[in-house]
Amino acid sequence: MKIQEAIAVINQIQADGIIERYATGGAVAATFYLEPVATIDLEIFVLFKANPNSLIINPQPLYDYLIERGCTMEGEYVMIAGWPVQFLPPTGALVEEALEKAINLDIEGVPMQVFSAEHLASIALQTGRAKDKARLLQFIEEGALDVEQFQSILIRHQLEEPWQRFEQQFLQG
Amino acid sequence: MLFDLEKVIKSKQRFRRELAARPIAEKLDMLDKLRERSLTLRAKTVPAKVLLPNISSRRGK
Helix, strand or coil: CCCCHHHHHHHHHHHCCEEEEEEEEEHHHCCCCCCCCCCCCEEEEEEEECCCCCCCCCCHHHHHHHHHHCCEECCEEECCEEEEEEEEEECHHHHHHHHHHEEEEEEEEEEEEEEEHHHHHHHHHHCCHHHHHHHHHHHCCCCCCHHHHHHHHHCCCCCCHHHHHHHHHHCCC | CCCHHHHHHHHHHHHHHHHHHHHHHHHHHHHHHHHHHHHHHHHHHCCCCHHHHCCCHCCCC
């Protein structure tokens, strides 16, 4: 069970042209900026290759590719190197932007694309579950955000109101 | 024994920062180990549904 092996497989999917672009999100991506927190899965946001004959995104070629290489399906996950990996298309403008502006990193020779800290924090604010709020708070308390960049994302994606509510609830008093 | 809560919080914060500052390869190794540990704990834990009575059905009573 090794996350770096899973990342190497995902890089190969991209190199073989099955997907156009990917970036890691969720708790694994947050690990790049914060202390590691236990997580059961690896969230990979994916830009699928456009099919000129269809407007519908079809993830089947990706699953076929992985199954041919010995990966197994478990519900909505594909098991890669012992890690359940969830492939997700961008769910809105914010995630699309996060994917477009993902950071390229190198982990002991293995390249990896990861959402920026500011995009992860904005997505956490937008998603708004208890664990997302906890993560956002961690980003703030650890000083892991570029405040100007974070604010510009909040404005671009109309997140000022949720941010004000978050500030009132957790950062004031 | 006296507990200085402020001291405890500051020490925890320092430890979290120290963990966050470690090399990424080391942090990814930690994720692997944390996941293995979570799976072990999960396998040995009684599901919450068994432990907790169904609150919504009790409300209806």
